[in-house]
Every structure is written in structure tokens, then in C-alpha cells.
Amino acid sequence: MYDRTFGTGWDDLDREEAVRRAFALGVAEGVGNRRPEELDRVLEAFPGAYDRSLVELAYDEGRTKALEVVEGADDPEEVWNDLVDGAGVPREPPIRAALPGAITELTLTRGPRGGPPSSLDFPSMLRK
Template sequence: MYDRIFGTEWNELTREEAVRRAFALGVAEGVGNRRPEELDRVMEAFPSAYDQSLVELAYDEGRTKALDAAAEADEPREVWNALVDEAGAPREPPVRAALPGAITDLTLTRSPREGPPSSLDFPSMLRK
């Protein structure tokens, strides 16, 4: 499944491509098609520890989701199709893998809160 969509003939990857490939490799392992040499190549494409940790997180996310989905599916292909689309992209973005934890914890990724900030709100003793 992985080979059919992605292939292994590549020389360079962007961070986004590496995250997509790592997620798909995790899904492939979750359904019994382990590709450790391809994962190593994807990891080695990025020398920085930060980029390698993103790739590793995407891989772990794909494997975890595949193992969870495999419990409910009859065939590995069903699991693959449920988690990876025809272009090789995750059907649900692996947010934790695509965005560092500090960014996901910021309010930039959430909708603004309605009403005044809690620091400007009246204390309970001043409310009727």
C-alpha cells in the first residue's frame, strides 16, 4: 500500500512530505507491513533533532491510529483507506505531529473566547 502511493525513489523531502510519509509508514506497520529501512531514510533526510521528532511523532500517530482501527476492521486495506487518502495524505491531520506542542497550546489555534477576560470579570462577592 505504501509503495503503491509513495514509492521509494526519492532524494529529498520537505518537512510536510516527511510527516505524511511517516504517518503512512506508521499506518502500514499497524496493519502488518513494516518498513523500517524506509522510516530510517525519512528520518535521515532531516539532521535536526526537531525535524526528526516531528517525523517520529507522525509515525507513532499513524501506528496508534492503525492499531485502534484494526480492532474494528476486517482487512488491512480497510484500515489503510480509513486513515490515508488516495494521494497519501492522512484523512485526519496528525495535528500533534504537524504542529509542535507549544503552538497547539497557544490560543492562535483556538477560537477566541467570548466575553471579558477572567481578570476583568467581577469577583463573585461583588455580584448579586
């Protein structure tokens, strides 16, 4: 499944591609198709601890989702197709699971809150 969708003939990965591959590798392990050597290659593409932790978290998320879906599925191929499309893109973005909570809560699409910021508001003891 993983080999058919992604292939293993790569030399360099950006962070987004590594997260996608790690998620897919987690899904593959969840259905019994473990690829530890490919995961090691993806991890070795990033010497920094932050990037490596993102890859590991995406892998864990893929494996967790696959194990949840496996319970109700008869065929590993069905689980793979439920979680990863034909182009190798996860059907649910692994980014939310792969980023710390403080980062995922920041968004440019969310409008500003109404009213003054709490740091500029009067303390309750000064209000009548």
C-alpha cells in the first residue's frame, strides 16, 4: 500500500511531505504492514528535534487512526483507502495532531474577539 502510493525512491523531503509519509506509514503499521526502515529514513531526513517530533507524532496519529478503523473493517486495503487517498494525502489532515496545541489554536481565519482585551479591562474590584 505505502510503496504503491508513495514509492521509496526519494532523496530529499520537505516537512509537509515527511508528515504525510509518516502518517501513511503509521496507517500501514496499523493494518499490519510495518515499514520501520522507511520510517527511519524519513526521520533521518530531519536532524532537528522539532521536525523529528512532528514526524513521530504524525506516525503515531496514523497508527492510532488505523487501529480505530481496523475494528470495523474486514480488509486492510479498505482501512488504507478510508484514511489515505490515492495521491497519498491523508483524508483528515494529520497537522492538527502533529502540532502542539498552542500552535493549532492560532489561526488567521478566525475573526477578532469582541470587546476589549482582558488585559485592558478593569479588574472586578474597580467596577461598580
